[in-house]
Amino acid sequence: MVTLSADKAAKISTEAAKTFVESYYPSLSTSRSSLSSFYMPASTMPDGKPLPVILYNGNIIPDPTSMQSLFQEQMPEARYEVQNYDCQVLNPHYVAEGAQGSDPASGKNMTILVTVSGYVKYGEVRTAAMRGFSESIVLIPNPDLGEGTRGKVRKEWLIQSQNFRLVV
Template identity: 50%
Template sequence: MEDQEHVTLIKVSTNASQYFVDSYFAALNGRQNTIASFYMPPASMPGGSLPSISFNGTQIPTAAEMQTMFEQQIPQPHYEVQCYDCHVVNPNYISEGTQARPAKTGKNMTILVAVSGYVKYGNPKEAQPRAFSESFLLVPNPAAAAGQQRMKNVKEWLIQTQTFRIVV
């Protein structure tokens, strides 16, 4: 990999991760009706389906069910992200049904984002903070690859795999 391409991957993955963390946790904290929009469209694969969502050891079958869980079953969450890190997992990922974008854009990769912090459920003045750890595998959004993000405010990166765990 050329040095400039490596620098581009780092820059794009860092910017994408920061934007994702800021917008996803803002949605969890107050715009739960937008949660499903952060996930890739449903897809089947041998042995399971995508997106793959694990919430504290429980498999959530779909992004819509994840959103419903936050809207109807979980008391108002108050997430405070303490830190996050990102790593390029695959620099040459091509979403199904799309063409590869030029490597110099850095938009053909999958990104692993690890997040940790504290969450309170319910009244933030009364609830005890609980430490959490969460990891996401982000993939390029085919709609963004097709140039639709400007028209519809489409997210460039979507969750393919998510694992959330309250830390004991």
């Protein structure tokens, strides 16, 4: 069995976390119509629970489309300022259900925990109070990586689990 070196796993997970953070948080502010594209397709675990698991400030969001609708229709304008993030490889041998999986040496068969903290302003950005936030996200490799619709490149990593909390 070919295994991924710890150095290579760290490099791949760090780059995945960086790419994710630099694209996801700006989308929460300016491209809310694309939010569902950051998530794995909705499915069900063997015990009947939905995937992805999305918790937003203690509220269960049933699926990526609902998360996108929440931000487009109910959330005021927001500006996120990420202060720091970290990542850890959770499972170095992950293979998505129904997927063949890629070469283990490529590093694309892992799940990654990304923890993020920072500040968010809701409403009129100039006058809104700054609130702290903390978020834990599990990323999985996109099993359908390649060209997306209308020539858009699909994301390499997708959200499987997300837990966002405003800090008091």
